[in-house]
Every structure is written in structure tokens, then in C-alpha cells.
Amino acid sequence: MIGxxxxxxxxxxxxxxxxxxxxxxxxxxxxxxAFRSSHRSSDFLRYVVDTALAGDAHLLKERTIxxxxxxxxxxxxxxxxxxxxxxANEVRRRLAQYYDLHPNSPVRxxxxxxxxxxxxxxxxxxxELEVVTEPKLIAPHTRPATxxxxxxxxxVVIAVTAGLYVRKAAPPTRFxxxxxxxxxxxxxxxxCIPTPETYRIYGSSRTALIDAFKALPPGAPRPKLQExxxxxxxxxPESGFFxxxxxxxxxxxxxxxxxLKGKPPQIRHGNETSFTxxxxxxxxxxxxFTNRWTIDLxxxxxxxxxxxxxxxxILDNTxxxxxxxxxxxxxxxxxxxxxxxxxxxxxxxxxxxxxxxxLDHFGTYAVGEFLTRPDRLExxxxxxxxxxxxxxxxxxxxxxxxxxxIGPPQVLHTQVW
Numbered sequence: 569m570i571g572x573x574x575x576x577x578x579x580x581x582x583x584x585x586x587x588x589x590x591x592x593x594x595x596x597x598x599x600x601x602a603f604r605s606s607h608r609s610s611d612f613l614r615y616v617v618d619t620a621l622a623g624d625a626h627l628l629k630e631r632t633i634x635x636x637x638x639x640x641x642x643x644x645x646x647x648x649x650x651x652x653x654x655x656a657n658e659v660r661r662r663l664a665q666y667y668d669l670h671p672n673s674p675v676r677x678x679x680x681x682x683x684x685x686x687x688x689x690x691x692x693x694x695x696e697l698e699v700v701t702e703p704k705l706i707a708p709h710t711r712p713a714t715x716x717x718x719x720x721x722x723x724v725v726i727a728v729t730a731g732l733y734v735r736k737a738a739p740p741t742r743f744x745x746x747x748x749x750x751x752x753x754x755x756x757x758x759x760c761i762p763t764p765e766t767y768r769i770y771g772s773s774r775t776a777l778i779d780a781f782k783a784l785p786p787g788a789p790r791p792k793l794q795e796x797x798x799x800x801x802x803x804x805p806e807s808g809f810f811x812x813x814x815x816x817x818x819x820x821x822x823x824x825x826x827x828l829k830g831k832p833p834q835i836r837h838g839n840e841t842s843f844t845x846x847x848x849x850x851x852x853x854x855x856x857f858t859n860r861w862t863i864d865l866x867x868x869x870x871x872x873x874x875x876x877x878x879x880x881x882i883l884d885n886t887x888x889x890x891x892x893x894x895x896x897x898x899x900x901x902x903x904x905x906x907x908x909x910x911x912x913x914x915x916x917x918x919x920x921x922x923x924x925x926x927l928d929h930f931g932t933y934a935v936g937e938f939l940t941r942p943d944r945l946e947x948x949x950x951x952x953x954x955x956x957x958x959x960x961x962x963x964x965x966x967x968x969x970x971x972x973x974i975g976p977p978q979v980l981h982t983q984v985w
Contacts, residue, residue: 586690587621587828588828588829589675589690590617590621590675590677590688590690591617591621591825591828591940592942593673593674593675593677594613594614594617594677595941595942595943595944596943597613597663597666597677598610598613598614598941598943599943600666600669602662602663602665602666602669603662603666606658606662607970607973608637608638608655609655609658609659609662611637611973612633612637612655612656612659613659613663613677613679615633615636615637616628616633616679616684616685616686617677617686618820618821618824620685620686621824621828622824622827622828625685628683628684628685629684630646630652630653630684631644631646633652633684634646634649634651634652637652637655638651638652638655652684656679656684659679660679660681663677663678663679674690674691675688675689675690675691676688676689676690677689741942741946742945742946742949742950743942743945743946743949745949745957746911746945746949746957746961747829748957749850749911749913749920750826750831750850750852750920750922751826751829751830751831753849753850753919753920755848755849755850755919756831756833756834756848756849757826757831757832757833757834757849757850757851757852758833758834758835758836758841758845758846758848758849758850758851758852759819759822759823759826759833759834759835759836759851759852759854760836760837760838760841760846760851760852760853760854760859760861761811761815761819761835761836761837761838761854761855761859762811762812762815762838762854762855762858762859763807763837763838763839763840763858763859763860764807764810764811764812764815764855764858765805765807765858766805766806766807766809766810767803767804767805767806768803768804768806769801769802769803769804770801770802770804771798771800771801771802772800773797773798773799773800773801774801776793776794776797776798776801777793777798777801777803779791780792780793780798781793807839812929812932813929813933814926814928814929814930814931814932814933814934815854815855815858815932817932817933817936818854818924818932818933818935818936819835819854819936820936821936821937821939821940822852822854822924822936822939822940823835824940825939825940826852833852838853838855838858838859838860838861838862839860841861843917846861846917846919846921847917847918847919848919849919850919850920850921850922851917851919851920851921851922852922852923852924853865853921853922853923853924853925854924854925854932855925855926855932856873856908856925856926856927856932857873857875857880859925862923862925865912865915865916865917865921865923866908866910866923869885869910869962869983870884870885870886870962870983870985871883871884871885871891871908871910871962871964871981871983872885873908873925873927874890875896876890878895878896879893879894879895879896880893880894880896880927881893881894881906881927882906882908882927882964884981891906891964891980891981892905892906892927892964892966892980894927894928901969902928902930902969903968903969904966904967904968904969905926905927905928905929905930905931905934905966905967905969905974906926906927906931906964906965906966906967906980907924907925907926907927907931907932907934907935907938907964907965907967907977908923908925908962908963908964909922909923909924909935909938909939909961909962909963909964909965910922910923910960910961910962910963911923911960911961911962912960913958913959913960922939924936924939930967930969930974931967933974934965934967934974934977938965938977944976944977947979948963948965948977948979948982951979951982952982952984953982953984955984956984959984959985960984960985961982961983961984962981962982962983963979963981963982964979964980964981964982965977965978965979965980966978966980
């Protein structure tokens with residue numbers, strides 16, 4: 569007998585018993601033909617589900633979705649721009665296509681008409697218990713049953729009945745085994761985010777200053793800098809105030825994922841984090857060249873972030889060759905990017921350490937999805953050497969850049985030690 573349980577997220581805290589099951593099901597839906605062909609529909613569905621499960625259903629308003637998913641300004645006219653309503657209808661249609669092909673799905677995601685707050689339905693299978701015949705105690709004809717014999721029989725019945733409820737635990741998936749050291753630790757989890765160098769340029773001559781120093785194609789003449797035209801220009805460093813879009817995307821996914829697992833992370837800037845703090849518990853380091861702790865704590869690994877002359881990239885320490893590299897000087901818009909995932913079970917901090925870093929913006933964007941989606945991480949773990957679950961692990965992957973989005977990861981190397 570199958571009963572149906574439902575959770576409609578309307579408050580500030582989800583009440584569903586297993587949000588991990590919803591996340592796993594969401595990964596299946598997004599990897600289906602109904603959603604693989606539309607990045608915007610996938611982003612829309614992932615955002616509303618993640619936001620609802622995080623307890624922020626109050627943010628699922630048309631204007632907020634338009635701003636965060638479709639890049640609309642905060643004050644855009646929703647009456648004139650119907651992008652959110654149109655895309656919501658498309659998501660509903662694609663969900664219907666998926667469930668038409670999977671009518672017995674144990675979990676269902678619904679986007680009710682007139683709302684952007686998803687509802688989750690889960691099938692609750694009835695527990696089938698083995699029928700056990702209660703042993704009968706036959707008293708001898710010559711005398712009544714004694715109390716010790718009765719107690720022994722009762723103990724047998726209780727033991728057999730209790731055995732009915734013992735369930736053999738299913739072995740953890742590769743995805744669960746990868747994350748186990750971080751969620752099993754009793755200490756607080758820390759998410760150490762990048763601190764990119766950022767500057768604000770003020771003054772009426774800021775455009776002239778930018779034109780004089782911006783990167784140019786090889787052979788292009790550089791305009792001469794006239795001092796009298798940049799007299800009022802001011803360059804103000806503002807490190808620690810901004811994140812790139814890729815960094816922010818990865819931070820959001822990792823923070824939400826950890827929170828749903830019952831371990832909301834403490835978020836800290838890399839430049840403001842001391843080694844003493846890192847020694848207090850498990851850590852996730854986000855970012856490569858923009859996070860000083862990534863550079864320091866990965867320098868003895870096989871795959872590292874390195875700079876050699878005009879080139880920078882991901883270097884294989886065993887060969888001295890770049891796996892992925894870029895020029896520090898001007899280059900056209902790239903069509904691919906790379907990233908490194910490094911999981912150290914017992915790091916220099918004395919606790920599990922995870923490095924999640926892209927070579928550039930798009931690689932960091934991809935690494936958040938790679939680590940929080942079983943359908944992304946599991947295939948890479950299948951290629952890892954036996955016994956990786958209790959060892960240190962590095963994965964290097966490449967992604968294709970598809971206009972305003974990215975393709976699936978292509979694993980280049982794995983290292984277990």
C-alpha cells in the first residue's frame with residue numbers, strides 16, 4: 569500500500585523529512601531530456617527548489633526571480649516584462665513531460681499555477697513485516713507451567729518480534745562517502761571564500777584612465793596617456809567587498825547544500841581567516857588564485873595553481889606541465905575553462921579540507937554544481953582508484969562554455985594518495 573505525503577513550503581522553515589531525497593530527485597529531473605535542452609528552465613527550477621528547501625520561500629516572488637535568474641534590475645516593470653511568468657509556464661510543461669515518462673516516480677516536484685513556491689510530493693511505502701507465528705508454550709500434563717519457563721518463552725517472542733524491525737542499512741553512495749568526513753565531524757564547518765582584488769575608479773576622467781590601461785589585442789596601438797586629462801581620477805582598493813559571479817554561485821550552492829545536511833557553514837573571507845581558525849574544524853576553500861589558503865595548503869599536491877611568466881593555470885607537479893593554462897595578457901573570450909577539486913581527509917589543519925576552485929570565472933561557477941549534484945560527482949568518483957573513500961583525492965575537470973552557460977564536466981585526471 570502506498571500513501572502520499574506532501575509538503576507545501578509556505579513558511580520560513582521546510583518540514584519535509586528528507587530534503588536530500590528531493591535534491592537527489594531534482595538532479596535526475598534536471599539531467600532528463602525535458603530539461604537538458606533548456607539551461608534557463610533548469611536554472612529556474614533549481615533556484616526555486618533550493619530556495620524553498622533553505623526556508624526562504626518568501627523570496628520566491630516574480631520580481632526577485634526576475635532579478636536573480638534573468639538579470640533584470642531590481643525595479644523592473646513586471647507588467648511590461650513577463651519573462652518570469654513565461655518561464656514558469658515552460659517549467660510546468662517540462663515537469664509534466666518528465667512525469668509522463670516517469671509516472672511511478674517516488675518523489676514529485678510541482679510548481680502550482682499562480683505560484684513560484686514549489687510543492688513536493690513523496691510516496692511513503694508501507695512497511696511489510698514478516699508474519700511470525702508466536703511460539704506456544706505447552707505445559708506438561710502433570711503440572712502447570714513454571715514462571716521461569718514462561719519468562720523464557722516471552723523473551724523468545726520479544727526477541728523474534730524485535731528482529732522484524734532490524735533493517736540492514738544501505739551502503740553509502742559514492743556521493744555520500746565523498747562528503748562523509750565533513751558532515752560526520754562534530755566541529756563547525758567553515759566555508760572560506762575568495763578575496764579578489766577589486767578597485768573603484770572615481771572622477772570625471774575615469775574613462776580616459778581605463779582606456780589607457782585596459783588590455784588590448786596583440787599589435788593594437790595603446791593610446792597615449794595625457795596627465796592633464798586624468799588629474800581628478802582616483803583608484804580606491806576595495807578588497808573584501810565583492811565576489812565574482814562564479815564565486816557567488818558556488819558559495820550559494822555549497823552553503824545551501826551543507827545547510828540541508830544539517831551543517832550550516834560559517835562563511836569567512838580568505839584574507840580574514842587565520843590558520844588557527846582553519847584548525848578548529850573541517851573547511852571548504854573556494855577559489856584558486858584569489859584565495860591565499862588554497863595556494864598555501866595545496867602547494868604539495870599533484871595539481872596546483874601556478875604562474876610561469878606570462879602564463880597561469882593548473883600545473884601537474886609530476887610533469888611540470890600545465891594541464892590547463894591561460895595568458896595573463898589580452899585574450900579573446902574563452903570557450904572552455906578548468907577546475908580542481910581536492911579533498912584531503914587529514915590535512916595540515918588536522919581536519920578534513922576541501923578545495924573547490926576554477927581556473928577562471930566559469931570553472932568556479934561549475935565546481936559548485938559538480939560538488940552538490942550526485943549526477944555530476946558520481947561519474948568522476950567511479951574513475952578514482954580503489955579505496956579513495958578513506959584517502960586523499962584530487963579531480964581535475966574541464967567544461968565547455970556555452971554562450972551564457974556551461975556544459976557538463978569532462979574529467980581530465982584523478983589522483984588518490
